[in-house]
Structure formats: structure tokens, C-alpha cells
Amino acid sequence: MLACLVCGGCFEKLCSLVNRKTVNRCPNCGLRRLDPFPDETEWRHLYNRKEYYSENLHELHKDLVFGYDEKKAIIQCYKNHLQHIKSAYPPPARLLEIGCASGVFLDLAQKAGYEVSGIEVNKYAAEYATHHFGLKVSNSMLEEANLPANAYDIVVAFDVIEHVVDPNTFINKIKRLLRKGGITVIGTPNTDSSLHRLAEFLARASFGIIQYPLFRFYGWGKQHLHLFNPHSLNHLLASYHFEPIGKYDYGIPFENICDLKGPYRLGVRLLWGRPYEFTVLARLKSEEVTA
Ligand SMILES: [Zn+2]
Numbered sequence: 001m002l003a004c005l006v007c008g009g010c011f012e013k014l015c016s017l018v019n020r021k022t023v024n025r026c027p028n029c030g031l032r033r034l035d036p037f038p039d040e041t042e043w044r045h046l047y048n049r050k051e052y053y054s055e056n057l058h059e060l061h062k063d064l065v066f067g068y069d070e071k072k073a074i075i076q077c078y079k080n081h082l083q084h085i086k087s088a089y090p091p092p093a094r095l096l097e098i099g100c101a102s103g104v105f106l107d108l109a110q111k112a113g114y115e116v117s118g119i120e121v122n123k124y125a126a127e128y129a130t131h132h133f134g135l136k137v138s139n140s141m142l143e144e145a146n147l148p149a150n151a152y153d154i155v156v157a158f159d160v161i162e163h164v165v166d167p168n169t170f171i172n173k174i175k176r177l178l179r180k181g182g183i184t185v186i187g188t189p190n191t192d193s194s195l196h197r198l199a200e201f202l203a204r205a206s207f208g209i210i211q212y213p214l215f216r217f218y219g220w221g222k223q224h225l226h227l228f229n230p231h232s233l234n235h236l237l238a239s240y241h242f243e244p245i246g247k248y249d250y251g252i253p254f255e256n257i258c259d260l261k262g263p264y265r266l267g268v269r270l271l272w273g274r275p276y277e278f279t280v281l282a283r284l285k286s287e288e289v290t291a
Pocket residue numbers: 004005006007008009026027028029030031
């Protein structure tokens with residue numbers, strides 16, 4: 001069994017998913033890991049398709065378009081992120097978003113006074129953000145992006161770190177992009193949330209018969225390779241000289257995430273309302289010299 005990338009602990013098997021993937025847990029820090037990982041071709045295929053935002057993610061992205069309705073719950077969710085960022089690091093400042101999708105959050109941040117740019121792995125979404133919002137977006141993975149070092153005050157990544165193959169490389173790259181004293185803002189599903197606890201309990205107690213909720217926590221059993229809790233994410237960030245300066249809970253609104261129909265939809269609706277994701281705000285310690 002592989003060692004935990006956060007604390008070096010030894011993963012233990014929790015349960016199997018129907019697609020032959022295994023959910024593992026580090027008993028020390030709580031990090032979850034989905035095995036086996038996709039190979040590089042498979043990984044790129046997952047995110048580079050034109051259909052990525054119109055199939056499973058249609059409910060989420062139908063509201064994240066040019067001319068968006070500010071009253072929509074998902075826009076309110078983005079505004080909530082922005083309010084926390086403004087409290088921690090008010091504009092003017094240089095803000096980079098990793099995984100900016102169609103560019104709605106960057107558009108909101110730009111309107112709030114930030115100098116913004118983005119990275120997006122899906123070329124169709126990157127083109128949308130460039131053409132419709134006029135944003136500076138580079139179409140690449142963070143690890144491959146040709147971006148200036150020590151150049152940003154704020155690097156944000158919402159619902160991204162759970163998708164990446166190597167979170168250590170991911171955080172190290174963020175560290176290199178930030179200037180000293182800059183902050184990173186990372187949002188991701190929370191394994192300590194009541195919804196995740198319930199999903200994991202149902203899958204294990206039913207010997208895998210009731211596994212749809214857990215399947216969704218892992219991005220249809222294939223997209224989310226690591227799931228964190230605040231402890232494991234802060235532990236990872238501390239390894240790269242970040243100190244926590246804030247944390248808040250959130251969740252993508254029900255109507256933007258639930259693709260179930262009929263009575264199942266009603267059942268999930270009744271359970272909804274508790275945040276199942278969290279965001280950590282962390283500052284790169286100023287005495288650390290980035291290279
Ligand atoms: Zn661990």
C-alpha cells in the first residue's frame with residue numbers, strides 16, 4: 001500500500017466502488033485516495049472533451065455563462081468566496097484562478113477591483129472565458145503553465161485539488177507563483193462533513209449496495225483522486241510554508257449539483273443544506289524565499 005502524500009501514514013482500504021475503484025483512508029490525517037489513478041491519456045480525456053461541461057456538469061455550468069444572473073445561487077456562492085478573499089487581501093492585487101472554467105468567478109473578481117488571470121485545462125472553457133469575458137486565460141495544466149514566479153498576491157483554486165494527480169506538486173507550484181506574503185485560497189469537498197460521513201457510512205454498512213452518494217463524492221467514481229479534511233489540507237500547506245489565516249464551509253447549491261430525478265431527488269433535497277465543502281485561506285510565510 002502506498003504512503004500518504006500528506007503525512008507518510010499507511011493507507012487502509014475502506015470500500016470498493018462499482019467501477020472497480022478502491023477508496024483508501026490514511027488513519028493518521030484522514031486523507032482519502034481513490035485507486036487506481038487514471039493514466040495520463042485517460043486523465044486528459046476526462047477534462048479536455050467539449051462535453052465535459054455539458055454532460056455531468058451541465059446542471060452546474062448552465063448558470064455560469066456570459067450574462068449570468070446575479071441572483072442565482074451559484075453566483076451567490078462565488079460572491080461569498082470573493083467576500084472572504086476581500087477580507088483577507090483587499091484589492092488592488094494580482095489574482096490568479098486555477099481551473100477558472102468559463103470565467104465567471106474571475107469576472108466577479110475583476111469587477112471587485114482585482115487584476116485577474118486564469119488557467120483552465122479544458123480548451124473550450126478557456127476559449128469561452130477569453131472570448132466572452134475578455135479574460136487572460138491560459139489553456140494548460142498548472143504543472144505545465146508558463147507563468148511568472150513570485151508574481152501573484154492571491155492564487156485561488158475552487159474544486160480543483162481533488163482532481164489533481166499530485167497535490168504536492170500542485171501546492172509547490174502555487175508557492176512558486178505567489179510573492180512573499182501572498183495568499184492561497186483552496187476550496188474542496190470535506191470528508192469531515194456530515195454528508196460525506198453519511199455517504200461513507202451507507203457504502204460501508206450496506207457492503208457497497210448503497211454507494212451512489214459516495215460515488216458522487218468521488219466525481220462519478222473517477223474524477224476525485226484525493227479527498228481532504230481541514231486538518232489534512234492544512235498539514236499539506238504547512239509543508240510548503242503556508243500558515244492558515246482562515247477557513248469557511250460552503251457547498252455548491254443543490255440545484256447546480258444534483259442530477260437525480262424523481263423520489264431520489266426529493267430524498268437528497270431533504271438531506272441538503274449542510275455544507276459539504278470547505279475553503280482554507282493560507283498565507284505564504286514572508287521569511288520563506290521562493291525560488
Ligand atoms: Zn496522512
